[in-house]
Amino acid sequence: MxxxxxxxxxxxxxxxxxxxxxxxxxxxxxxxxxxxxxxxxIRAEVNFVNAEEAKKLIAVEGYAVVDVRDKSQFDRAHIKSCYHVPLFIENTDNDPGTIVKRTLHNNFSGLFFGLPFTKLNPEFVQSVKSQFSPESKLLLVCQEGLRSTAAANKLEQAGFQNIACITSGLQTVKPGTFDSVGKAELQDAGKAGLVTIQGKISAVLGTVLICAYLFITLFPDQAEKLLQMSPVR
Incomplete structure (x- = not known):
């Protein structure tokens, strides 16, 4: 059987x-x-919060702020007492391919938006590890929220378990939310280059045109006299 x-x-x-x-x-x-x-x-989930929630994480739960932006944006404005560990660093390599790319970048994005030509920081994870343990509570911040998300993914893979990011980055932070250092407001730290100058010129021209329109509308007789005084060629 x-x-x-x-x-x-x-x-x-x-x-x-x-x-x-x-x-x-x-x-x-x-x-x-x-x-x-x-x-x-099994991976820890990244906690995405708004600016007010991030402020509570720092004050109540003891989260350390790690700014992962490049040096130019960090210097314009950053949260007081934060740690600066850039996810991207300036690319100064001199191989032919990099030189061409850097030249094109500087003539377009660099000129108009004030963005430096960068590359991924190969020491990013190790730099964070040298300052924090995997159990540390870290609030990662950048300007738009993309770099902090990418940085959170790298640290998560490296074993960090308590990570939070500000949704859409510092550009959404209202003035006065955090104590900051720098000449600009946190939400404006990403603005540079000819775009900012163009914006100021447009604002001035717009103000002038509006004032001229109001003057002609409210004081048509005076406006007509001024026009008659202008030389005609």
């Missing part, structure tokens, strides 16, 4: 410092079978 086949399941969970868990499943049908191993990754 044939023996009755039995099935046994063994479930083994083991955690490591890198927050990875292995699921081991062994099935036995009366004979030796290979063990199947599946790798499951």
């Amino acid at each position: 044939a023996g009755i086949a039995t099935t046994c399941y063994y479930l083994t969970l083991s955690s490591t410092s890198t927050r990875k868990t292995w699921l081991e499943l062994k099935t036995n049908y009366g004979r030796a079978t290979p063990i199947r191993r599946r790798n499951l990754s």
Whole structure:
């Protein structure tokens, strides 16, 4: 009489410092079978908050602020007592390809928007690790929210467990929300180049045109006399 086949399941969970868990499943049908191993990754979720919530994280929960913007934006304005660890650094490489790209950048984006030509900071994760432990509570900030999200993903992969970011970045922060250092407001630290000058010129011209329109509308006789006084060629 044939023996009755039995099935046994063994479930083994083991955690490591890198927050990875292995699921081991062994099935036995009366004979030796290979063990199947599946790798499951457990990752901490990044906490996305607004400016007011971020302020509470700093004051109440002890989050440290890590500014991941480039040096130019950081120098214009940054949160007081923050740590500066740029995700991108200025690219000063002199290989032919980089020189061409840098020239094109400086003649367009650099000129109009004041953006430096940068590259990914290869020491970013290590720089953060040298100052904080994986259990540290970190609030990552940038100007638009994209760099802080990318930085959070890198730190998450490196084992950091308590990370928060400001949704849409410092550009959404109202004046006075944080104590800041620099000549500009935090929300304006990303503005530079000819765009800002053009904006100022447009504002002045707009004001002049509006004043002229109001003058002609409210004082038509005086406006007509002024026009008659202007030289006609």
